[in-house]
Every structure is written in structure tokens, then in C-alpha cells.
Amino acid sequence: MNVLDTAAVKDLKSLYSSREFEEKYTYDKSDLGALCTWDGTSFKVWSPLAEQVWLLLYKTGADAVPYRRLSMEQGVCGTWKYHTRQNLHGVYYQYELFMDQDRVITGDPYARACGINGEKSMVVELSKTDPDGWTQDEAPIRPPENIIYELHVKEFSWDPAGGFPEEYRGKYKAFTCEHTTLNNDGIHATGLDYLKDLGVTHIQIMPAFDYATVDETGGDDQFNWGYDPQNYNVPEGSYATDASDGSVRIREFKEMVQSLHKNGFRVIMDVVYNHTYSLDSPLQKTAPWYYYRSHSNGAAANGSACGNDIASERSMCSRYILESVLYWAREYHIDGFRFDLMGLLDTDLMNRIRQALDEMFGPGEKLVFGEPWSATATPMEKGSIPALKKNAKSLDPNVGMFCDDTRDTIKGHVFEGNEPGFVNGKAGLEEDILKCARAWCHTQVPVKAPSQIISYVSAHDNWTLWDKLSLTTDVSSGLSLEMAYRLAAGIYMTCQGSLFMLSGEEFGRTKDGLENSYNAPIQINRLDWTMAWENKDLVDFYRGLIALRKQLPGLQDKSSRAWLRFKEGFTRPMAAGYILDNRPLDDSQTEPSPWDLLFVVYNSGKKSRTFTLPQGHWEMLADSQNTFLWKNHETVETKSITAAPQSFVILGMTGK
Ligand code: CA
Secondary structure (H helix, E strand, O other), X not given: OOOOOHHHHHHHHHHHOXXXXXXXXXXXXXXXXXXXXXXXXXXXXXXXXXXXXXXXXXXXXXXXXXXEEEEOEEOOOOEEEEEEOOOOOOOEEEXXXXXXXXXXXXXXXXXXXXXXXXOOEEOOOHHHHOOOOHHHOOOOOOOOOOEEEEEOXXXXXXXXXXXXXHHHOOOHHHHHOOOOEHHHOOOOEOHHHHHHXXXXXXXXXXXXXXXXXXXXXXXXXXXXXXXOEEEEEEEOOOOOOOOOOHHHHHHHHHHHHHHHHHOOOEEEEEEOOOOOOOOOOHHHHHOOOOOEOEOOOOOEOOOOOOOOOEOOXXXXXXXXXXXXXXXXXXXXXXOEEEEOOHHHOEHHHHHHHHHHHHHHHOOOOXXXXXXXXXXXXXXXXXXXXXXXXXXHHHOOOOOEEEOHHHHHHHHOOOOOOOOOOOOOOOOOOHHHHHHHHOOOEOOOOOEOOHHHEEEEOOOOOOOOHHHHHHHHOOHHHOOOHHHHHHHHHHHHOOOOOEEEEEOOHHHOOOOOOOOOOOOOOHHHHOOOHHHHHHOHHHHHHHHHHHHHHOOOHHHHOOOOOHHHHEEEEEEEOOEEEEEEEOOOOXXXXXXXXXXXXXXXXXXXXXXXXEEEOOOOOEEEEEEOOOXXXXXXXXXXXXXXXXXXXXXXXXXXXXXX
């Protein structure tokens, strides 16, 4: 079958959309793939249009010729199966399918392990891949706030100054190295100790399922973010110390999670279910055009701008994605999922994922959030609702969305290099800044509660915060870049919603003005551990804000009533502020806070602004210079407070 024949694609689309197909071929058991236990191995693949299927077995992932070719038996609902009493752990396999006079050979779309470069799947008895102590591995207790730190496996430890052992640099294994220091000086913490000091609660690992664009047989000079999925249920091989043995990447991924847990972090996985690296994928080869969207004229959909869109709304496809998420949560102990281009998936699927994780692990225990947008529109089947921002009302309140409104209000439009935002000199954003603070609840953005909002100003995409502000801050007019930077952080860290940051934001990370570094050299992308210590003042500033945020239940409140905590909002030209009820919720488990009310002022102007304080016993908590003032519990004696140019001030009123 020619995959580019649009007439054939149209026919397939109408076949798959028919009720008859749905009833005849929807397979609802969770045993697809190769399942291997001590008493045998079962193979099962869903391929409803196949006329014959063979199982090919290989001794290694690099063998060209199979040592066995076994006929598979037709099962129910379009499945094909083979069972043996032998334990085939470590054996590699492919399927050979005959369909409409075509013969294709493919890896298993449901593979749980694979060989080098993911071309051949591998049978794995998963318990054999567990590191010591894995069954006792547990995530740290749920933190008072989600402060998510986005990290790429290779970027984390590649810099030689990080002090990681040579053989682990850029690998999963680097996350198991404790007490690393700058150039091994034994003094300046890098790696896990550095992150612990910083205080972030969740480490979000950029794509680490098996992706296609780094050659696993190739050298260390390759780099890619990894948004090009090849095997959804297998870890990427280039981050393993040995990519050719399919067990090694699984064990080392687990060791990474185990070590992050042990060091106090929850682990979020960046998942890219919206498209695959190419249409020449195991999903396509086993069920042509079932898993992909097409237009009514038979052309492939391209809402991802990556050449194809996964048809999340089809029964077997939504099942595939849901089971994949549950698999990572169960087998790899993943604590949260960040969905790339979530707007290409449908709200029904996202809600089912939320519900299934809640049922399996407890309500809210796992985080679910994503990008509520797509590159362009996608032709979803009728009746399905894309998980876009405008459809937030159709999403579970505990499915989060990256808040582009907050991001762009604070620093300026993400794609426009010359457009500033509030902190870098744009006028007229004072009211919008107050909307950012209450996570856009009860505004033009259809948000149910702060639980749906991720407040942030930097991510792997687009310019780093430093580079964006460098492009847009008019220093010749007397504005300070560093003050704008600190103000940006001060604002989003005092917005409701979960907090998110690109790794290195806390030390002023730069990519030398490069807007899209997805395949740029690792030298540009690596975390620069020397810079982290050169900019210690800025890192300390972030540490203080993070530590303070963990003590502010009024900002942590994710409920639909959280917006009512804003007692008063006020604006001046280039300045805005609010008074917030900071008492903990009666039924919450949050720590009591010393401060019943917060008084927060942001001033992005070149003039100082003075504000009258409501009566009460006020303490200075933080400002643009010092974010640890809260430690002193010093009373503010004056009846008003002045915010210096390009500065913020946070005060707390005690119950005294
Ligand atoms: Ca790969």
C-alpha cells in the first residue's frame, strides 16, 4: 500500500471512522507487545488489515538476518499472537506483515525495549532491569508548591566543569552522582546538591523516550532536544552507557529516577504523543493511517509542523497513549507528565489520563500539564475537542496549561525579538499583570482555577529569559537589564499557579541570542556550571524567592476560589500591586504561615513609587535586592512603602 496515495488514505479514513470497524476491531486488553515472565513469552500485535504476520527473532539488535521466522496466529479484534514457554528475555524481534500485496518489516509499536537506534524491538523481563532497592523507591512527599525545573539529560552534566565522571557526562548515570563540585574543587556544589540548595521540587526531563535524531552508534558531538519519537515506551539509547544492550538504558533510566527521588525531587517526563519522527513508523506499518490524522482529501495532517499528527481521538490510539502514560508511571515511577503540543490531543483523552492516574496513584499525586496550543490547526474527527487554551473549560481542573499570557505579559511576545513586556518598558500592561497574579481566573482566559495554570517566563523553546531581555531592554534609556530580570522572576514567583523554569534561568542562562537551539552544538546548550557560580548573587536571589514561595499558602492555593484571596489591586503608570489573603485553607495540609496578608508591588518604571500600607504589623519579606528578608522578621515602622525603579517589594502582615 503506497502511503502517499491520497485516494487510498481517504478510503482508509472512512473505513476507520465507520462504526463497523470500531465494533469489530477495538481491542480492549492490555497485553499488546511482548510480555515475558519466568514461564514464557507472549507476542501480540494489533494489525487489523494484515493477511498474514510472521515473528522474526534475532540474537542481537544489529543482526540483519533472523535466526527464526515464526508464523503468528490470528487472534480476536484484529490481533495476531504467538506464545512460547521459553523465556526470551534479551532476544530481539520484528514483525513481518503481509497486507494488500505489500510486505513490510517493522519493530513493535508496543515495544518495551529495543536495540541500537530502536530499529529492532527486544523482549524484556522487566524485573531483571530493576536497580537495587527499586521496589522500595518512592517519590518524596508532595511539596507545598510545584516548582518545576526543566532539564535535558545531556545538558545537565556535559560541561566538564560540572565535575561529573568522564564516562557519565551526558548520561542518565550522571544523575546518580552525588556531591559533585565545580572542577572537583570540593567546595562549590554542582548537580544534585546545587539543585537541592536551589529548592526546586520537580525535575522535568526533556524527551528521554527513544527518539530518532541522534545516532546511537555515533559520537558525543551530536545533540538534539529529542522531540521526534521513535519508540514511545522505551528510554532513549544515547543517554545510556551502552545503547546496544536493550536492558542497560532501562536500568539506567530507573537509576536516574531513583537517585532524583532519593535526593528529594519528583520527576516529570516530557512526552510527545502528538507526532512521530516520520510517517514511516511502527504504528503506521502495523495499521496504515489508523494512528495518524488526514485531511478529507487524503493529505496528511500537519498541525505539529513536524510532518504528521497522531489521531489521539481514535479508540486504539487514545488507548495506546493512555497505556503508555500509565506504563511510565508504574514501571519507571514517573511523577508527572508534560504533554508537548497538547492542543493536538483531545480533551477527552487528557481527562481520561488525569482520571486514570488519580485512580491508580491517588488524587493529584501525579502532575498532568501541557502546551495548550498547536503549530497549526489539525483535522480532528468530528465531536472531539482539541486541548487548546480556548477549550480549558472542557479540561479537568487538574490538567495544567503553560500560560503564554503570563509569559508574554511579563517579558514581551515570545516570537517578537523587539517587543518588550511589562518588565522591559512596555506601557499599559498594569491591569494584565494583576491578571497574571491571579492565574487569569475570572478574566478573558477561560481558566477554571490556578490548578490549570503553569506560571513561567522561560522554557527550552525560544530565547532564554536573559537573551529575550537583552534584545528588548533599552539600556540606553537608563533601564537595567539585571533589574528587569529580577523583576520578571519576582513577578511570576508571586503569581498563583504552579511555577516552571528553564534550567539555568536562575544564573542568567544564555544561548548567545540563538532563538531555537534544538540541534545546536552541546557547547551552546550545556548547563554552564562555571557561570552558575559566577552569578551566585542571582542564584541566591532565586533561592530566596523559592524558599519564600513555599511559605505562602495564598499563592499556593489551586482552588477555584483562590482568586477571591485578592482583596485589593491597584495600579500606577508602569506599576501594579495587590493585597492577598495568605491564610492557609482550613482543610489543607499546608504549613501555617506567619503572615495573614501579603502586600506585593511591582514597579517597572524609572521612577520610584510609594504606596500606603493598610494598618497592621507589616514585615518586609523580599525585594529586588534581597529575597531572604523574611528570615529577619523585622517590623516596617513606616505607614507607606516605596518601590524603587524597576523593583518589586513583598511584605507580609502578621496576625499580631
Ligand atoms: Ca534513539
